[in-house]
Amino acid sequence: MNCWITLGIEEYSDKKAIKMAYAKLLKITKPDDDPQGFKELHAAYKEALELVSEYKESSAPQWFTPSEKNKEPISFDDSSFLDVVSQDVALQDNLSQDKNQEGDSFGNESNGGNEPEQPYSTPSSAETNTDQISVDSNQVLEELEAVYGTSKPEKIDAQFENEDEQDYPEVEHFHGAEAQEKLEKDWEYLEAQTKLIINTKATKSTISDWQFLEEIPSMVDLEFRSQASDLVFEIVSEINEISLQEKVLLVKSPILNYLNNLFHWESKWKHYEELYGEQVDAVFPYLTETNPQNTEASSQSKDLHYYRRGAAYLIDMGLVFAFSKALHFSLPFLLGNNFMGVLLTVATIYGLIIIPLLEVAPNIQASIGKNTLGLKVVNEAGLRITWYQSFWRAIATGFCVGAFKIVVWINFFLIYKKGILLQDLMSKSYVVKVRK
Amino acid sequence: MTILGIDLGTTNSACAIWRDGKAELIPNRLGEWLTPSAVFLDADDKLIVGQTARERSVTDPTHTTSVFKRYMGTDRKIKLGKKTFTATELSAMVLKSLKDDAEQYLGETITQAVISVPAYFNDTQRKATVLAGELADLKVERLINEPTAAAMTYGLHEKPEHTQFMVIDLGGGTFDVSIMEYFDGVLEVHASSGDNFLGGEDFLEIIVNKYLATFNLTKSHLDGKDLQKVYSKLEQLKRLLNTQETVNLEPFIEQQKENFSLTRNEFEALAKPLLTRIQSPIETTLRDAEIKPWDLDEVVLVGGATRMRFFRGMIAKMFRRMPSANLDPDLVITMGAAIQAGLKAKDKMLDDVVLTDVCPYSLGTSTVNESDATGDQGGLFSAIIERNTIIPASRTERYFTVSDNQKQLQIDIYQGESRLVSNNIKLGEITVKIPKNKKYEESVDVRFSYDMNGLLEVDITVVSTGEKHYKMIENAPGELSEKDIQASKDKLAKMKFHPRELAVNQNLVSRADRIFESRLSDEREAIKDSLRWFEGVLDSQDDRQIKDAQQEFAVFLDKFEQDGFF
Numbered sequence A: 001m002n003c004w005i006t007l008g009i010e011e012y013s014d015k016k017a018i019k020m021a022y023a024k025l026l027k028i029t030k031p032d033d034d035p036q037g038f039k040e041l042h043a044a045y046k047e048a049l050e051l052v053s054e055y056k057e058s059s060a061p062q063w064f065t066p067s068e069k070n071k072e073p074i075s076f077d078d079s080s081f082l083d084v085v086s087q088d089v090a091l092q093d094n095l096s097q098d099k100n101q102e103g104d105s106f107g108n109e110s111n112g113g114n115e116p117e118q119p120y121s122t123p124s125s126a127e128t129n130t131d132q133i134s135v136d137s138n139q140v141l142e143e144l145e146a147v148y149g150t151s152k153p154e155k156i157d158a159q160f161e162n163e164d165e166q167d168y169p170e171v172e173h174f175h176g177a178e179a180q181e182k183l184e185k186d187w188e189y190l191e192a193q194t195k196l197i198i199n200t201k202a203t204k205s206t207i208s209d210w211q212f213l214e215e216i217p218s219m220v221d222l223e224f225r226s227q228a229s230d231l232v233f234e235i236v237s238e239i240n241e242i243s244l245q246e247k248v249l250l251v252k253s254p255i256l257n258y259l260n261n262l263f264h265w266e267s268k269w270k271h272y273e274e275l276y277g278e279q280v281d282a283v284f285p286y287l288t289e290t291n292p293q294n295t296e297a298s299s300q301s302k303d304l305h306y307y308r309r310g311a312a313y314l315i316d317m318g319l320v321f322a323f324s325k326a327l328h329f330s331l332p333f334l335l336g337n338n339f340m341g342v343l344l345t346v347a348t349i350y351g352l353i354i355i356p357l358l359e360v361a362p363n364i365q366a367s368i369g370k371n372t373l374g375l376k377v378v379n380e381a382g383l384r385i386t387w388y389q390s391f392w393r394a395i396a397t398g399f400c401v402g403a404f405k406i407v408v409w410i411n412f413f414l415i416y417k418k419g420i421l422l423q424d425l426m427s428k429s430y431v432v433k434v435r436k
Numbered sequence B: 001m002t003i004l005g006i007d008l009g010t011t012n013s014a015c016a017i018w019r020d021g022k023a024e025l026i027p028n029r030l031g032e033w034l035t036p037s038a039v040f041l042d043a044d045d046k047l048i049v050g051q052t053a054r055e056r057s058v059t060d061p062t063h064t065t066s067v068f069k070r071y072m073g074t075d076r077k078i079k080l081g082k083k084t085f086t087a088t089e090l091s092a093m094v095l096k097s098l099k100d101d102a103e104q105y106l107g108e109t110i111t112q113a114v115i116s117v118p119a120y121f122n123d124t125q126r127k128a129t130v131l132a133g134e135l136a137d138l139k140v141e142r143l144i145n146e147p148t149a150a151a152m153t154y155g156l157h158e159k160p161e162h163t164q165f166m167v168i169d170l171g172g173g174t175f176d177v178s179i180m181e182y183f184d185g186v187l188e189v190h191a192s193s194g195d196n197f198l199g200g201e202d203f204l205e206i207i208v209n210k211y212l213a214t215f216n217l218t219k220s221h222l223d224g225k226d227l228q229k230v231y232s233k234l235e236q237l238k239r240l241l242n243t244q245e246t247v248n249l250e251p252f253i254e255q256q257k258e259n260f261s262l263t264r265n266e267f268e269a270l271a272k273p274l275l276t277r278i279q280s281p282i283e284t285t286l287r288d289a290e291i292k293p294w295d296l297d298e299v300v301l302v303g304g305a306t307r308m309r310f311f312r313g314m315i316a317k318m319f320r321r322m323p324s325a326n327l328d329p330d331l332v333i334t335m336g337a338a339i340q341a342g343l344k345a346k347d348k349m350l351d352d353v354v355l356t357d358v359c360p361y362s363l364g365t366s367t368v369n370e371s372d373a374t375g376d377q378g379g380l381f382s383a384i385i386e387r388n389t390i391i392p393a394s395r396t397e398r399y400f401t402v403s404d405n406q407k408q409l410q411i412d413i414y415q416g417e418s419r420l421v422s423n424n425i426k427l428g429e430i431t432v433k434i435p436k437n438k439k440y441e442e443s444v445d446v447r448f449s450y451d452m453n454g455l456l457e458v459d460i461t462v463v464s465t466g467e468k469h470y471k472m473i474e475n476a477p478g479e480l481s482e483k484d485i486q487a488s489k490d491k492l493a494k495m496k497f498h499p500r501e502l503a504v505n506q507n508l509v510s511r512a513d514r515i516f517e518s519r520l521s522d523e524r525e526a527i528k529d530s531l532r533w534f535e536g537v538l539d540s541q542d543d544r545q546i547k548d549a550q551q552e553f554a555v556f557l558d559k560f561e562q563d564g565f566f
Helices: A004-007 A015-026 A036-053 A089-111 A137-148 A151-160 A167-172 A175-203 A222-244 A251-265 A265-281 A299-328 A340-362 A368-372 A387-417 A421-425 B051-059 B088-108 B123-135 B146-158 B200-214 B224-241 B264-270 B272-289 B310-321 B333-344 B483-493 B500-518 B520-540 B545-562
Strands: B003-008 B014-021 B022-025 B038-041 B046-049 B065-068 B078-080 B083-085 B111-115 B141-144 B162-170 B177-183 B186-195 B245-251 B260-263 B299-302 B354-357 B363-366 B380-385 B391-402 B406-415 B425-433 B443-450 B456-462 B466-475
Touching: A004 A015, A015 A036, A015 B186, A015 B354, A089 B162, A137 B088, A151 B088, A151 B200, A151 B310, A167 A368, A222 A251, A222 A265, A222 B272, A251 B200, A251 B272, A340 A368, A340 A387, A340 B391, A340 B443, A387 A421, A421 B014, A421 B466, B003 B333, B014 B088, B014 B333, B022 B333, B038 B088, B046 B088, B046 B177, B046 B200, B051 B065, B051 B224, B051 B500, B065 B078, B065 B333, B078 B088, B078 B333, B083 B088, B083 B245, B083 B272, B088 B111, B088 B123, B111 B123, B111 B333, B111 B363, B141 B333, B141 B520, B146 B162, B146 B186, B162 B272, B177 B299, B177 B310, B200 B260, B200 B264, B200 B272, B224 B245, B224 B500, B245 B354, B260 B264, B264 B272, B272 B310, B299 B310, B333 B354, B363 B391, B363 B443, B380 B391, B380 B443, B406 B443, B406 B456, B425 B456, B500 B520, B500 B545
Parallel strands: B003 B111, B111 B141, B162 B299, B186 B354
Antiparallel strands: B003 B014, B014 B022, B038 B046, B038 B065, B078 B083, B162 B177, B177 B186, B245 B260, B363 B380, B363 B406, B391 B443, B406 B425, B443 B456, B456 B466
């Protein structure tokens, strides 16, 4: 049904009328008493609000104006990471284009008559040189008045004179023209510094390079921090996306983790997916842990994983050995004296039958060794593997073990015959003793 | 039939009713609005809840517990003397104490309640809260989100014509942020977010750690009593920082070799890491509601911890304006719960008030993560009901098979905000059989319905055959079975409260004990003398004399606590 009919008002009534109609109907369609009716009413209400708000200018208002200084495109020429992505001309075009656009849109904004909502911006920002802003608080008030109408500035003003303003001397610096200026300065610094890091040491940047972010005084400001988060995310994800085409991650996991802890990117992933689309995949999958305390540990986690796999393998081997030993000891009459035979049989049964069984079993998905060390075997979707996969895994493992054995035997043969090892033979190089 | 509105807080709890067109707070047995959420259990299984228990946490820490709200909905066992309890059971004891107070005050039996919970409480925690009510013989008619409750009080109290405002609620152990709009009696929640593990207690923890580090101590160096002493002393210090630039603390435990002093600036520097944790949910809420900080007409602070000067200053800097503080931050939630109770009872005075709320968390399912070859990330979360959808809500999404000849499809039900399901909470699963076909050819429609009481229903329809499956999510992990509930009830039934008429005296004696513990020789003598005198008066059993002595003794202790700090 048409939302205007549901609300019982004329088409394209203003916001206030929509709200009043909604409020009136809501009182006879309370969500507790009539959930279905409420759902319909609320949907109509939302739709109506959206329809009328379409007429407003759609671009999001910027909270302050970017400075002239940073308008020139970022130059990537002298940067070290160009070794990796220098062929990628698109990168440079891309970024410089972006920059120009930003500049343009900014210019238009100030020339055009329709002032977007900029409660904190200085009046006619483009004409004023941003480096020498001198605005008295009256002007700011006038600006506020223009944006809000007359009622609001009074209210905001009244709030500043609220009971405890005097008791918070440190807060004083956070509003008025002076604060505005400070915010812009800090923003310039933030932009310049971020680009500097990306330009000069992208791959080699350390967490301490990025720690300047925390030191920026304006980071306590909600909107500043929010915008800073977006800016850094945009730059980092873009650079990473481009470098990933060359299979290189320019801004590495520890840095990403640090930035994530600082800006809580993960809690905004939905917003970022909407804003930056697939670009987010150049950041989010590389966040390795969410614990702010040990960013150091992340680089070790991969090593640790392989140690763990090795240890799991040893546990399995140990088990097979112990079991064979026990079997050999307790049933000598049945198995005779051939321990190697027993060992081989047990290993084959374990490797080809039991492990595949365990790997497809729900909630286990691992051999005994892996299970003990908290590992499991999954397919590419992170789910339990099938019988078929598990069987091939076993065969492949068997083959690898076999291949290893063959290499060992070849080496024995070579040492015996020629006194060298396989790798020496293949590379035609030799290991000799240092002469004194 | 009166419905009791209860704020079951991490640090303090309180209750109120809706009567004669307004929320009426109920004093506890000590004549105070706030009852500390602390429980003391003595050797005879006699319970004390509230201020007295809090005093005893210093003198007898093994028999006392507090801050258990953080463990609601978990299996964690909390030790109290020789017995162990879950957070749900302990909460039930607090609720029972509040209920007793209310029954005494109103002179009638109370069986229904509206209880407030942090907006960010998940399904399991909500159910644990309902269960705690049940264990205290209270039928929980509705759980109300804390910021929503605060907003109701604010809306009905200030009667603004049309405002959009943010409620920031920093309690003892939880942090909640909500954006609301109020017009023509309609209170609409636009977005909520929060941090379940952030609260006033974390600020205290920072000071405690600083203190321990100063004297080269760790918590394991101190016995339970000393540690409690440290906590209560430093809590006082934290409060003093609201009015003073520097606070000095003389040695009060053996290991403290010299004076400990902390300045406001030092404290602010130490608390900086908490700042980003406070900003994050605020930013998320603004983004979800698609508004900018300056679109808000008001920023309302709620919760005892927002009295912290440092916190108010921080909010002022973030928004570049002073937050409003017209209501008692400790009691707004209780009053809001009472208003909801009035609504629930269909009170005529509230006919024109309607509250609409949102589902504070996303509900969805797990999908295949194609970019994750190593398998250590696991499935990706796909939200079906996005967070901050108005409730009641129902939404449908279609999901496809990922391999050829797939015979079944498992629909996991998750709650949370992380992109990886492994970081979200699994609520249940349904497996449906599907006809063999090529991949992406078969699909199912998954419909989630979430109602006003937080109940989630899942309907699955196999698109090709029209076969339907249905599941109601009730059994969240960590929840108790019927048998366990009965066992809990029996366990609690055995425990009795100390007689009410003794409450005031007990409280004074406990308090004297606590102050005694924290002082040195001379002062100890003075306290001991007074205590002996007071106990002498109690023995006389002369009501009048006892009343007078209570007052006198309380004044004596007050004076002691105020002076003795420097």
